[in-house]
Amino acid sequence: MTPAIIGIHELPNTRHPAPEASTLTYMADALSGALDDAQMKLSDVDGFGMVVFSADPDKAADLAWRLGVSLKWITQATHGGSSAVNTMCHAWRALQSGDASVIAIVAADVPVQAKARAASAAYNSARRDLLTPLGYSGPNSLFAMLTQRQMAKFGLSKEDYGHMVISQRNWAKGNPIAVYKEPLTMDEYVNAGLVCDPLGRYDCPPTSAGASCIIMADASHCPKTHVPVGIRAIGQSYNYDNQAGDGLRTGLSKVSAKMWEQAGVSAEDMDLACCYDDYPAMVLAQLNDLRIIKNDDIKGFIRNRVAIGDGRFPVNTSGGLLSAGQAGGAGGMLGPIEVIRQLMHRGGDRQVPNAKLGVATGYGQVLYRYGSAVGAAVLERLS
Amino acid sequence: MNDTADTTTGVTISRCGKCGTGYYPTRLLCPNCGANAMKPDKATDAVVEETTVVRHNAGQQNWQPRHLATVRTPENQIIVVGLEGPAPRGTKIKLFEQGLAPYGRA
Numbered sequence: 001m002t003p004a005i006i007g008i009h010e011l012p013n014t015r016h017p018a019p020e021a022s023t024l025t026y027m028a029d030a031l032s033g034a035l036d037d038a039q040m041k042l043s044d045v046d047g048f049g050m051v052v053f054s055a056d057p058d059k060a061a062d063l064a065w066r067l068g069v070s071l072k073w074i075t076q077a078t079h080g081g082s083s084a085v086n087t088m089c090h091a092w093r094a095l096q097s098g099d100a101s102v103i104a105i106v107a108a109d110v111p112v113q114a115k116a117r118a119a120s121a122a123y124n125s126a127r128r129d130l131l132t133p134l135g136y137s138g139p140n141s142l143f144a145m146l147t148q149r150q151m152a153k154f155g156l157s158k159e160d161y162g163h164m165v166i167s168q169r170n171w172a173k174g175n176p177i178a179v180y181k182e183p184l185t186m187d188e189y190v191n192a193g194l195v196c197d198p199l200g201r202y203d204c205p206p207t208s209a210g211a212s213c214i215i216m217a218d219a220s221h222c223p224k225t226h227v228p229v230g231i232r233a234i235g236q237s238y239n240y241d242n243q244a245g246d247g248l249r250t251g252l253s254k255v256s257a258k259m260w261e262q263a264g265v266s267a268e269d270m271d272l273a274c275c276y277d278d279y280p281a282m283v284l285a286q287l288n289d290l291r292i293i294k295n296d297d298i299k300g301f302i303r304n305r306v307a308i309g310d311g312r313f314p315v316n317t318s319g320g321l322l323s324a325g326q327a328g329g330a331g332g333m334l335g336p337i338e339v340i341r342q343l344m345h346r347g348g349d350r351q352v353p354n355a356k357l358g359v360a361t362g363y364g365q366v367l368y369r370y371g372s373a374v375g376a377a378v379l380e381r382l383s
Numbered sequence: 384m385n386d387t388a389d390t391t392t393g394v395t396i397s398r399c400g401k402c403g404t405g406y407y408p409t410r411l412l413c414p415n416c417g418a419n420a421m422k423p424d425k426a427t428d429a430v431v432e433e434t435t436v437v438r439h440n441a442g443q444q445n446w447q448p449r450h451l452a453t454v455r456t457p458e459n460q461i462i463v464v465g466l467e468g469p470a471p472r473g474t475k476i477k478l479f480e481q482g483l484a485p486y487g488r489a
Contacts, residue, residue, distance in 0.1 A: 113442050126408050133484035134465035135449030137440035142463070145433040145453045196435045207441075242414045244461070368408060369453070369463060 003095035004228035004382055005340050007038025007215035012177040013325035017110050017209035023054045024066065026108040026211035026330075031067060034213035039223040040102060047073035047100030047216075049087040051107035051329040054115065063106075073100035077329075079238070080364025081276045083107075084332035085375030089234040091216050092377075101217060108211030109328025116207065116328075126368045137196070139366050140204055143279040144196035146247045146370055150281045151198070153248060154298045158198060161280040162189040163307040164315075165202050165322055168277070172319025174350030179208050179325035202322065203280055210327025212337050219382050229343045232357075232378040233263035238365075239372045247370030250282070250363055252289035256376065260291070263378040267291040270378075271355040272314035272342055274335030276363040277321050282371070286361050287315070290376070314352045317342060336360040336377065343381040356381045393425030394478045394485040396460055407460040407485075429454035429462060429487060431474040454478075454487055 009030055017026075027050075035042060048071050050060040058066070060076035073094050077083030084107050091103040120138050122128040127136070136142075150156060166189060172178040184202065192200035222228035235258065237251025260266055267290055275286040284302070287293045292313070293301040305313040318324045318338040321331050339358035341347055347355075358379050365373035398405040399413035400420035407426065412419055437449040450466040454476060462478070464487040470476065476487035 117442050129483040130408060130485060131463060133482060134451055134463070134486070135437055135440075136451070136463075137437045137443075137449075140439075141435050141437050141451050144435040145451075145463075148433045148435075193438075194436075195439045196437050198435075244414075369461065 001095060001098070002219040002230060002382070003092050003216060004219035004222060004230045005214050006217050006219065006222035006228050007034045007040065008213070008337055008340055008344075009033030009037055010177050010212040010337060011210055013179050013208040013210040013327050015179055015206060015208050015325070021110050021209065023052055023108050023110045024058070024063070026110055026209065027052065027063060027106050028067060030108055030211035030213035031104055031106050034104065034215050038215040038217070038221070040215060040221070042068060044102045045069045045104045046071055047091065047094055047103030049091055049103060049105035050076045051083045051087055051105065051332060052109060053119070053328040054109050054111060069104070073103065079373035080366065080371070081278055081332045082362035082364040082371070082373035082375050083329060085336055085360060085362035085377055086236055086373070088214070088216070088231070088336060088377055089236055089375055092231050092234060095216060095218070103216045104213060105216065105333070106211070106213045107330040107333035109330055110209040111207055111328055124367065130368070139278065140196040140199055142366065142369055143281060144199045147198060147279065147281040149246050150248055150284065154296065156299055158190055159186060160299060160302045161203065162186050163302050164280045164283060165189055167306050167312070168316045168320045169323045171314070171317045171350055172323035174348060175318050175324055177210070178319040178323050179206055180319070180323045199279065205278060205321035205326035205331070208325030208327045210325060210330040212330050212333045214333070214337060214340065226344045226346060228382045229340045230380050230382045232265065232380050233259045235259035235376045237374050239367070243368045243370070243372065248285055250285050250289050250371065251374035252286055252361065252376055256290050259376060259378060265357060265378065269357050270359050272317055272339060272352050272358045274316050274318065274320070274338045274358070275361045276332065276335055277316055278326070278363065280322070282363055283315065283320070286363060290359060290361070317347065317350050317352060332362045332364065335362065339379050343379055390479045390481045392479055393427040394462060394480050395483070396424050396426050397421040398424040405458050405460060407462050426456045426458070426460055426462070427478055429456045429464070429476055429478055431470050431472055431476060431487075433472070434466070434470060452487060
């Protein structure tokens with residue numbers, strides 16, 4: 001058994017979903033599309049991972065029933081932006097162990113503003129009781145202060161973050177499902193209205209509706225239309241520091257060394273990286289923890305590897321959440337499915353030439369001041 | 384902040400009855416020594432480390448900007464508090480609670 005991703009499907013992200021659309025219909029459309037891509041039938045599926053934030057009161061078992069899949073393995077992740085990668089990691093192990101043979105991971109959300117705002121305000125008891133009464137407006141304020149810490153510690157400027165955001169916007173031009181594809185200038189970035197100082201409009205991902213699905217099974221089941229993508233190694237971390245630090249290191253700092261050792265390749269071997277970009281600061285923090293950024297030289301990485309057109313290192317080639325849109329649970333799948341797409345060489349206008357290896361991360365579950373959950377997967381093109 | 388609500392001096396932390404370490408927010412077991420001996424205590428003073436102004440809140444009409452700060456107590460508890468106005472880094476503040484929510488006043 002060589003567990004692999006053999007089918008993918010994404011729905012277009014949109015700020016304005018059709019009135020009749022719901023998270024559940026998006027899930028059905030994503031699953032159907034991925035099964036078509038994998039040339040599998042619904043009855044082939046015996047494992048189901050659900051990465052959805054807005055299906056209440058329904059749970060994964062309810063969706064299995066509604067979707068019509070009979071299962072030997074099921075899971076539902078609730079770790080925010082880390083959920084999709086975490087679920088991929090668990091599914092990989094389930095396939096290796098034989099607990100399931102064909103696993104569909106469905107990520108979807110069609111947020112309704114009032115419900116989404118209420119869910120954010122009461123995300124956990126700490127947020128409900130200690131932050132929301134202060135006038136907290138969602139994680140923007142927390143990551144505004146984290147960004148200040150990162151700027152001070154690493155000598156970063158507003159323009160440095162602008163290079164990250166503009167680079168991702170340039171990639172988004174080639175992504176048909178992205179919400180924002182038009183070019184962004186540094187003037188527009190720097191002069192955008194402040195949301196929470198120093199974060200401006202373009203530092204915060206646009207909430208959207210979206211859905212995606214991957215089908216994982218033995219690589220031999222992959223149709224001839226594309227090449228399967230395998231997982232060389234995984235890393236996961238939860239509550240890595242009891243929220244006692246500055247948030248500039250993520251849980252990846254605890255697991256990346258072992259992950260690279262397990263993968264048998266290094267950060268230098270990666271052809272691209274897709275890191276969960278709820279905010280530009282967190283892309284940089286994760287790249288630093290993955291050791292793609294060397295010696296904590298974040299500023300040098302931005303100026304030499306991201307901002308320069310020729311020879312730049314591909315980061316968040318879908319445009320990331322900041323340009324493609326943040327579709328709740330589907331937002332956490334945006335990075336992994338983009339790496340998979342690139343390694344299948346199905347990237348269209350944004351294809352990274354000859355991509356063979358890539359790393360995808362998820363980051364989320366803001367317990368109090370910053371995210372506590374991470375997941376990472378080193379993915380490879382199987383040929 | 385709700386001007387008509389009751390406030391209490393200091394913010395509630397939990398302190399380990401075995402090793403004495405204090406935590407904010409409150410914990411169930413001591414992350415330092417593992418003891419099941421957490422007791423409520425108060426933190427009353429802190430210093431401002433970072434501040435931000437919440438200028439926009441999606442879906443809220445007539446939103447008034449709110450000042451938030453990350454502050455550190457002498458025992459290194461790190462707390463996100465509401466402030467009545469701007470307070471530069473290094474400002475010493477007194478902590479108080481309204482309900483369970485923590486606030487600071489210079």
